[in-house]
Amino acid sequence: DVKVTQSSRYLVKRTGEKVFLECVQDMDHENMFWYRQDPGLGLRLIYFSYDVKMKEKGDIPEGYSVSREKKERFSLILESASTNQTSMYLCASSLAGSEQFFGPGTRLTVL
Amino acid sequence: RKEVEQDPGPFNVPEGATVAFNCTYSNSASQSFFWYRQDCRKEPKLLMSVYSSGNEDGRFTAQLNRASQYISLLIRDSKLSDSATYLCVVNTGDKLVFGAGTILRVKS
Numbered sequence: 001d002v003k004v005t006q007s008s009r010y011l012v013k014r015t016g017e018k019v020f021l022e023c024v025q026d027m028d029h030e031n032m033f034w035y036r037q038d039p040g041l042g043l044r045l046i047y048f049s050y051d052v053k054m055k056e057k058g059d060i061p062e063g064y065s066v067s068r069e070k071k072e073r074f075s076l077i078l079e080s081a082s083t084n085q086t087s088m089y090l091c092a093s094s095l096a097g098s099e100q101f102f103g104p105g106t107r108l109t110v111l
Numbered sequence: 112r113k114e115v116e117q118d119p120g121p122f123n124v125p126e127g128a129t130v131a132f133n134c135t136y137s138n139s140a141s142q143s144f145f146w147y148r149q150d151c152r153k154e155p156k157l158l159m160s161v162y163s164s165g166n167e168d169g170r171f172t173a174q175l176n177r178a179s180q181y182i183s184l185l186i187r188d189s190k191l192s193d194s195a196t197y198l199c200v201v202n203t204g205d206k207l208v209f210g211a212g213t214i215l216r217v218k219s
Contacts, residue, residue: 035209040119042198042211043155058206090154099145100207102154 003027004103006091012109019078021106023091029101031094032074034058034066036087037105043090049074050096081110112137114208117199121214128189132213134182134199144175146184147198149212155198158184189217 007022023032031050035043035058045058047066055066063085067075074093078085086109092100117134124130136144144161159166161173161182172185182199194217199210 040211042115043209045206048206099157099160102156104154 004091004093004101006089006103006106008106009104010107010109012111013078013081014111015082017078017081017110019081019108019110021076021078021089021091021108023074023076023093023103024072025074025093025101025103026072027093027101028071029093029095030071031096031100032068033092033094033100034064034074034076035090035092036060036085037090038087046076081108083110086110113210114138114203115199115201115210117197117210117213119211119213121216123216123218124189126189126191126217126219128217129185129187130189130215131186132184132197132199132215134184134210134213136180136182136199136201136208138201138203138208139180141180141201141203143202144173144182145200145202145207146171146173146182147200147209149196149198151195155209158197186215189215191217191219193217 004025033048034046049068065077089106091103094100146158147155148158149155165174170187174183196212
């Protein structure tokens with residue numbers, strides 16, 4: 001079974017803090033993705049990566065950065081958290097052109 | 112206009128009912144199509160892919176109409192366990208685009 005894990009299920013941070021969200025997959029997938037999910041807006045793609053040390057901007061990259069130093073790990077970084085970044089963050093991985101498998105999500109609240 | 116549009120619902124149906132969801136997409140170059148299911152406070156999971164010829168998986172039938180750019184999902188003999196949010200997903204070539212989802216509530 002594919003397993004995608006995320007470092008935290010729930011996280012509470014203060015405005016201006018630097019936030020790291022970690023994602024690890026154990027199926028040797030090339031592709032990894034970070035989404036945020038908000039009511040009425042669906043999943044929106046923040047960043048994705050097709051290979052180690054490679055990253056591409058998604059639809060809403062502003063205020064975020066990513067790091068992929070190893071194939072199995074894809075980190076999302078909020079350089080200076082703001083209240084409008086309160087959301088559910090979902091990581092996913094896939095083989096090229098194949099189904100995406102999601103992690104359980106991290107519900108981030110920024111106060 | 113959103114790239115993928117769905118009726119948010121909720122659809123409230125009794126057990127045993129047949130229910131259908133539609134989804135429209137704007138990018139005519141979209142290559143592949145999927146329905147994902149998301150339970151409350153859980154991650155999305157693939158329910159089924161959608162093929163041009165239509166495909167069926169048990170009580171679930173998916174249809175694609177490329178000319179009209181819409182996708183449908185039909186659920187027959189609804190079960191309580193079908194209650195979830197159903198996400199329409201379109202592969203535009205370089206990424207997946209998710210609809211906001213349609214909520215289904217099956218009641219006994």
